[in-house]
Amino acid sequence: MESELKPMDSEQLREYAHKMVDFIADYYKMIESFPVLSQVKPGYLKELLPDSAPCKPENLEDVFDDIRQKIIPGITHWQSPDYFAYYPSNSSTAGFLGEMLSAGFNIIGFSWIASPAATELEMIVLDWFAKMLKLPEQFLSTGQGGGVIQGTASEAVLVVLLAARDKILLKAGRKSLEKLVVYCSDQTHSAMQKACQIAGIFPENFRVLKTDSSSNYALLPEVLSEAISKDLSFGLIPFFLCATVGTTSSAAVDPLLKLGNISKVHDMWFHVDAAHAGSACICPEYRHHIDGVEEADSFCMNAHKWFLTNFDCSLLWVKDRSALIQSLSTNPEFLKNKASQENSVVDFKDWQIPLGRRFRSLKLWMVLRLYGLENLQSYIREHIKLAEQFEQLISSDSRFEIVAPRTFSLVCFRLLPPLYDQDDGYKLNYNLLDAVNRSGKIFMSHTVLSGKFVLRFAIGAPLTEERHVVAAWKVLQDEATILLRGS
Ligand code: PLP
Numbered sequence: 001m002e003s004e005l006k007p008m009d010s011e012q013l014r015e016y017a018h019k020m021v022d023f024i025a026d027y028y029k030m031i032e033s034f035p036v037l038s039q040v041k042p043g044y045l046k047e048l049l050p051d052s053a054p055c056k057p058e059n060l061e062d063v064f065d066d067i068r069q070k071i072i073p074g075i076t077h078w079q080s081p082d083y084f085a086y087y088p089s090n091s092s093t094a095g096f097l098g099e100m101l102s103a104g105f106n107i108i109g110f111s112w113i114a115s116p117a118a119t120e121l122e123m124i125v126l127d128w129f130a131k132m133l134k135l136p137e138q139f140l141s142t143g144q145g146g147g148v149i150q151g152t153a154s155e156a157v158l159v160v161l162l163a164a165r166d167k168i169l170l171k172a173g174r175k176s177l178e179k180l181v182v183y184c185s186d187q188t189h190s191a192m193q194k195a196c197q198i199a200g201i202f203p204e205n206f207r208v209l210k211t212d213s214s215s216n217y218a219l220l221p222e223v224l225s226e227a228i229s230k231d232l233s234f235g236l237i238p239f240f241l242c243a244t245v246g247t248t249s250s251a252a253v254d255p256l257l258k259l260g261n262i263s264k265v266h267d268m269w270f271h272v273d274a275a276h277a278g279s280a281c282i283c284p285e286y287r288h289h290i291d292g293v294e295e296a297d298s299f300c301m302n303a304h305k306w307f308l309t310n311f312d313c314s315l316l317w318v319k320d321r322s323a324l325i326q327s328l329s330t331n332p333e334f335l336k337n338k339a340s341q342e343n344s345v346v347d348f349k350d351w352q353i354p355l356g357r358r359f360r361s362l363k364l365w366m367v368l369r370l371y372g373l374e375n376l377q378s379y380i381r382e383h384i385k386l387a388e389q390f391e392q393l394i395s396s397d398s399r400f401e402i403v404a405p406r407t408f409s410l411v412c413f414r415l416l417p418p419l420y421d422q423d424d425g426y427k428l429n430y431n432l433l434d435a436v437n438r439s440g441k442i443f444m445s446h447t448v449l450s451g452k453f454v455l456r457f458a459i460g461a462p463l464t465e466e467r468h469v470v471a472a473w474k475v476l477q478d479e480a481t482i483l484l485r486g487s
Contacts, residue, residue: 150300256290441471
């Protein structure tokens with residue numbers, strides 16, 4: 001590897017890329033030997049790397065050495081089978097190959113003309129996916145709606161909020177912005193709040209409706225109705241509701257049908273965020289969790305979470321694409337072309353924030369083709385089965401309690417505090433989480449539900465097997481024993 005790297009030389013690319021693929025395959029082989037959660041201290045890398053970029057080329061072998069010695073210690077291994085934090089973020093062989101292909105073509109498919117295959121494959125793959133989820137026909141590209149790949153669920157909720165805002169302002173007048181009200185629950189992802197901040201929704205008109213354990217942290221329709229009535233009585237304009245299937249904290253499922261009906265009565269845009277749990281709904285036995293999606297104006301799920309598709313790949317469907325386009329389209333001279341002017345094509349630049357866009361459908365297409373629906377369903381079922389097993393392990397140890405019912409592959413639990421514990425186990429569970437994560441053996445995260453500090457065990461990494469779940473449970477039990485002995 002002594003030769004200088006050229007910007008593009010097919011034979012050199014072949015040689016170097018083979019080496020890189022070997023490196024990544026070896027990484028996966030060794031992944032269990034690394035601490036799952038990086039144990040470095042803030043600023044560690046500045047100490048290890050030079051202050052400025054090299055003037056002369058360096059060779060690839062030296063870069064590999066740095067990756068091994070300096071970068072990998074600072075990696076938290078999301079693909080580790082012992083990764084149980086936040087939510088899964090799947091890589092897979094098919095997803096990786098799709099990413100490679102996309103990097104190889106490196107097209108920027110903002111308009112149809114910029115790479116017709118990129119637009120058309122995206123439309124086809126999103127239609128396939130909509131059919132797998134049994135979404136209503138209005139979400140298909142053959143009607144007034146269609147699907148589009150966004151970078152993240154945060155971008156997805158932002159673009160539909162902008163579309164909904166502009167639609168209502170067209171009716172109510174642009175000066176009505178201060179009256180527009182957005183509804184969600186206290187379990188809705190913070191992406192909703194960020195979208196409101198960007199869209200100029202007045203902070204006092206952002207309604208975060210309370211949930212509690214009596215509804216398993218789902219948003220109650222009567223709570224929504226009450227809030228809407230109150231806002232109407234003050235002359236405000238309810239215009240947007242976000243419901244979630246699989247909340248980030250506890251995977252709670254909002255009752256879509258009833259919430260959707262309320263939205264319809266008040267002519268509000270109804271967005272369903274199924275970023276994490278949407279994947280499970282490709283299995284007939286979990287599809288009922290999105291019953292009521294018929295009432296939604298938009299639906300989002302992240303293929304880059306629990307669907308073997310490398311980040312980023314957030315799928316958004318809308319029933320009325322013209323609302324998105326009206327809000328987000330521009331038509332500068334330098335982008336004008338015959339196909340766009342004739343309105344015979346889709347230009348996805350008008351369905352998203354940036355102009356540039358990657359050929360992301362390739363990796364999803366590869367995942368769907370190289371695994372097939374039946375394997376993908378088994379993949380989901382296997383994780384849910386492992387979560388059931390983990391739940392049983394917790395239930396078998398009277399020192400622990402399950403805090404919220406498990407619906408998919410996320411288990412929410414805590415170590416029960418001793419009687420008269422001052423903060424009801426907050427510190428105890430905080431310390432337990434800290435201890436297991438510092439061990440480097442597993443990585444978990446937490447949430448707070450009804451004031452309780454809760455541990456989240458999210459299963460969904462492609463390499464996770466029963467033995468990893470059993471070993472994780474042993475780590476938790478051992479650390480709990482140490483902590484309880486000291487308390
Ligand atoms: N919505 C839900 C329910 C999520 O769980 C998440 C991620 O945790 C998001 C939205 C945000 O996802 P993204 O990182 O794609 O914006």
